[in-house]
Amino acid sequence: MSTDATDPVATGPATGAAGDTSVDLVVIGAGPTGLFATYYAGFRGLSVAVVDSLPELGGQVTAMYPEKQILDVAGFPSVKGRDLVEGLVEQAATAEPAYLLGRTAVGLASTDDGVELSLDDGSRVRALAVLITAGIGTFSPRPLPAGDGWEGRGLDFFVPSFAPYAGKDVVVVGGGDSALDWAIHLEPVARSVTLVHRRAQFRAHEKSVERLRDSSARIITDAEVTDLRGDPWLEEVDVAHEGTTETVKAQQLVAALGFIADLGPIQQWGIETQKRHIVVDQTMATSLPRVFAAGDVTEYPGKVKLIAVGFGEAATAVNNLVPVVHPGAHIFPGHSSEGT
Numbered sequence: 431m432s433t434d435a436t437d438p439v440a441t442g443p444a445t446g447a448a449g450d451t452s453v454d455l456v457v458i459g460a461g462p463t464g465l466f467a468t469y470y471a472g473f474r475g476l477s478v479a480v481v482d483s484l485p486e487l488g489g490q491v492t493a494m495y496p497e498k499q500i501l502d503v504a505g506f507p508s509v510k511g512r513d514l515v516e517g518l519v520e521q522a523a524t525a526e527p528a529y530l531l532g533r534t535a536v537g538l539a540s541t542d543d544g545v546e547l548s549l550d551d552g553s554r555v556r557a558l559a560v561l562i563t564a565g566i567g568t569f570s571p572r573p574l575p576a577g578d579g580w581e582g583r584g585l586d587f588f589v590p591s592f593a594p595y596a597g598k599d600v601v602v603v604g605g606g607d608s609a610l611d612w613a614i615h616l617e618p619v620a621r622s623v624t625l626v627h628r629r630a631q632f633r634a635h636e637k638s639v640e641r642l643r644d645s646s647a648r649i650i651t652d653a654e655v656t657d658l659r660g661d662p663w664l665e666e667v668d669v670a671h672e673g674t675t676e677t678v679k680a681q682q683l684v685a686a687l688g689f690i691a692d693l694g695p696i697q698q699w700g701i702e703t704q705k706r707h708i709v710v711d712q713t714m715a716t717s718l719p720r721v722f723a724a725g726d727v728t729e730y731p732g733k734v735k736l737i738a739v740g741f742g743e744a745a746t747a748v749n750n751l752v753p754v755v756h757p758g759a760h761i762f763p764g765h766s767s768e769g770t
Contacts (some may be wrong), residue, residue: 437523451528453747455545456557458535458696461489463740464488464563464723465518472525472746472764476755479555481535481547489565494588498611500767502736514737516678523566530555536695545720558755562723563714563740566691574603574685576655586666592619599679601626601667603655604686605676606620610634612684613639614700623647626652626669627770650676655761679698688761693727704729714747720754722747 455471457464460482471478488511496512503509511765530549538549544558571587571730576656581587589595600620602613605627607670611634613625617716625642630651632639642649651670658664660681692708700716707729714722724743726735733739753758 431663438540450554450556451479451530451629452556454477454558455479455561455751456481456555456561457527457561458482458544458547459489459563459565459725460484460529460531461565461725461728462489462491462514462518462565462737463699463744464489464561466741467523467561467563467724467744467748468522468527469518470745472522472527473766474748474752475526476748478523478525479530479557481530481533481549481555483534485532487519487529487531488512489675490569491515491671494590495608495611496590497592497615500737502738503601504738505750506739509704519557519597521769534694538699539720540719544597558720559751560628560721561744562696562721563725563744564584564696564727566689566726567696567706569689569691571685571689572687574687576657577685580658580664580683583662584660584682585658586682587686589616589684591763594614595620598681600624600682600684601655601669601678601680602684602686604625604688605629605632605634606686606688607634607638608688609684610638610642611615612686613647614645614685616684617645618651619648620682623678623770624669624680626653626655627651646718647676650762655683714743715750720751722751 450617454476455478458467458746459469460480467482468478491511492515498511499508501508531681534550535547536550545560577585593614596619597623598620600610600616601624603626614625625647650669653669655667656670657668659666664681666677669676669678708723708727710716710718710723710728710730714724717721722725724747725740749761
């Protein structure tokens with residue numbers, strides 16, 4: 431994946447003493463929505479800096495789902511996560527952004543003509559506007575109660591590559607989209623796949639449930655993993671269901687139990703939030719002047735959390751913040767296909 435362009439400061443935006451950066455727009459979050467917003471801001475003639483606490487571009491897609499086939503992006507019947515990010519990075523490069531990766535935005539202050547963002551390494555970004563595309567914020571996997579001490583010895587929470595599972599017996603725990611997606615994609619690679627879910631009903635998309643049922647994977651519902659054994663590497667797990675305990679062979683266990691999300695310092699900026707999400711209006715403006723938001727981090731009536739929706743919100747936010755950055759500029763720029 432061509433995401434090597436992760437130098438702390440790229441050409442384009444102005445930089446000053448101690449690594450400080452001055453731009454028209456600072457984007458917080460380098461996931462798909464943030465990358466598309468970066469491209470679109472460049473298309474509108476803005477200089478851009480992008481801040482992300484992760485060391486790589488692509489956000490959660492790169493960190494957790496690079497091999498996952500994504501089915502709901504317009505124009506792509508199916509696109510692998512890493513390929514989507516690669517295309518977005520190439521597109522965003524046209525804006526010549528400054529990438530400030532591996533850094534967390536910790537403070538936000540108003541200035542006479544804009545805002546100043548403080549980063550955890552002591553540097554600052556001065557901008558005329560902010561666009562928050564932080565997804566679910568910082569995230570950590572929900573623990574598997576029986577898995578304490580097993581991470582790195584056969585217990586995983588993410589599946590960044592399918593290769594390590596080839597020819598192994600794999601147990602996947604969970605009933606959401608991630609659990610079923612990983613079980614489906616591991617089934618042709620692993621020797622065996624067993625999905626364990628504590629309920630009879632799944633939270634995952636119906637088509638994913640159908641695909642899993644049509645595969646060779648074994649499904650155990652109303653069940654939970656109660657013990658892991660092996661020395662030093664995982665060899666088997668105990669699964670309690672129907673009043674009995676069954677031992678299942680497993681050299682790898684994937685615990686897909688969801689994540690604990692936290693907006694972190696953003697929640698201390700005085701911005702209006704609702705259930706760990708940022709409230710925005712129809713222009714994607716937040717309760718703070720010059721601060722906009724887009725993507726999964728936002729909340730408004732009728733909100734739908736899809737990558738495709740995030741792309742649209744990014745364009746809406748950028749077009750509406752342009753007159754804030756450059757008074758007198760039009761909200762609507764014309765169509766990019768016209769070459770203007």
